[in-house]
Amino acid sequence: MIHPNAIVDPGARLADDVEVGPFSVIGPDVEIGAGSRIGPHVVVKGPTVLGERTRVFQFASVGEDCQDKKYAGEPTRLVMGDDNVVREGVTLHRGTAQDRGETTIGSRNLFMAYAHVGHDCVIGDDCILANQVTLAGHVTLGDFSILGGLSAVHQFCHFGEHAMAGGGSIITKDTPAYVMINGNPAQVHGLNLVGMRRRGFSNSSLKALGDAYRLVYRQGLTVEQALATIRERYSLPETETFAASIEVSSRGIIR
Structure with a gap:
């Protein structure tokens, strides 16, 4: 052999x-x-x-x-x-x-x-x-991470589970779980819904994650306010993973 x-x-x-x-x-x-x-x-x-x-x-x-x-x-x-x-x-x-x-x-x-x-x-x-x-x-990558060709991740960055980066992304901050990012510098462009559906996420989990995403990125709340609201509304493992991936960030999250 x-x-x-x-x-x-x-x-x-x-x-x-x-x-x-x-x-x-x-x-x-x-x-x-x-x-x-x-x-x-x-x-x-x-x-x-x-x-x-x-x-x-x-x-x-x-x-x-x-x-x-x-x-x-x-x-x-x-x-x-x-x-x-x-x-x-x-x-x-x-x-x-x-x-x-x-x-x-x-x-x-x-x-x-x-x-x-x-x-x-x-x-x-x-x-x-x-x-x-x-x-x-x-660098830390969570389970089911996908990084498109020619992407680069800065030292000490965290990239959350089930997140996806488009090709050529320059990633200098932490990426929350479940999101899609792209660009130089990378910016968030929504949730990785296609990937999560392929992996069997339920509709109720996807709906809750959509609400959690909007609280962080669309409602004008501080991160602390958004995380508190997510935890008040939901007790799902998926929403807790999303919140925790933001909470542990030391470099700030990609916006």
Whole structure:
């Protein structure tokens, strides 16, 4: 299953059925789960953990030292869940000692060609980063996030679950859950209704989220007033997620 022209360090731990293509380099302190396929010309550097059924395409670099100038070779990690797809030329960097010491990626994510995930990022499950999306360090993406091609996210930004960014978006503030954004600088253009319907959100939940969105963005209320009104009117998990994604913002939300 390992091509004779691949280099796999004796300190790497690969499940018995892992495939490694020609000219790939798997370094020490790398763990790769069962059913995974590492294509040709891939570099995986540890400490890195790749879950089961991971697919990495050619010329990707996974678990490399970060680009933060404060990084001085400390032992940091990259940890990925299961069923992730890492396409051509993607770069996924490990964490820094100054933050969490770990870049954490969930399961079932798709990283399209030439996407970049910076140090200490936290990515949930079922996210899509289209071609050449760039995440600076310390970025957090919620579950089911979608970032259109050529989007860029500033360091320390939070991007809420089920939110979507159009192609070429420049994101310098926090994005609440469930919203759609686009532009440079990015602005909010409503809720991600199509995405939520595809994922089975009920009509009553969508109606409540529509009301919550209008309270934040259309009624001229302060953020505090809008959140208080949302919680007075609704006790749904979806509206609480929306409110909480705004409440935790440290950079201010995209308007």
